[in-house]
Amino acid sequence: MDIRDVTKLFDLEYYDGPLLSLFADANGDFYLYKWYDLAPDSHQWLVWRVPYETLLRYLNGLAPEFELLRDALGESYYLVEFSGKGQPVIIGTITRNHILDEYSELKTVYFDQQLCPNWRAVRHFFQAPLEPATA
Numbered sequence: 001m002d003i004r005d006v007t008k009l010f011d012l013e014y015y016d017g018p019l020l021s022l023f024a025d026a027n028g029d030f031y032l033y034k035w036y037d038l039a040p041d042s043h044q045w046l047v048w049r050v051p052y053e054t055l056l057r058y059l060n061g062l063a064p065e066f067e068l069l070r071d072a073l074g075e076s077y078y079l080v081e082f083s084g085k086g087q088p089v090i091i092g093t094i095t096r097n098h099i100l101d102e103y104s105e106l107k108t109v110y111f112d113q114q115l116c117p118n119w120r121a122v123r124h125f126f127q128a129p130l131e132p133a134t135a
Helices: 052-059 065-070 096-102 104-108 119-126
Strands: 006-014 018-025 030-035 044-050 076-082 088-095
Touching: 006 119, 044 052, 044 088, 052 065, 052 119, 065 096, 065 104, 076 096, 088 096, 096 104
Parallel strands: none
Antiparallel strands: 006 018, 018 030, 030 044, 044 076, 076 088
16 A cells, blocks of 8 residues: 555544544545554554445444444554655554454444534535434
């Protein structure tokens, strides 16, 4: 994966900064960047490729955030840090089992359009109703 060949599309979750962002490459594959801050001075992201179908289910409120991780395309998740010039650099990988154990609490966390600053643009981009279920 060449993380420099992806383009940011939207922040799907934003609270005092992006927490979950959607990217795509020239092939139309989707990647998620999830804030993965391990230390006060680090700016690290967990990056993985996500299936289109799972992404749509999540945006429609039919799948929890955990399924975005569980259905990842690939065996590893990349740990990425941005350089002072804003260039992403892969600093490591994390195994599937470790991530699924670490994020098991996301089994009950669903997409919240109130935390998505570009909700209308996301809905238009996917050209689908994308109306999350209400609790």
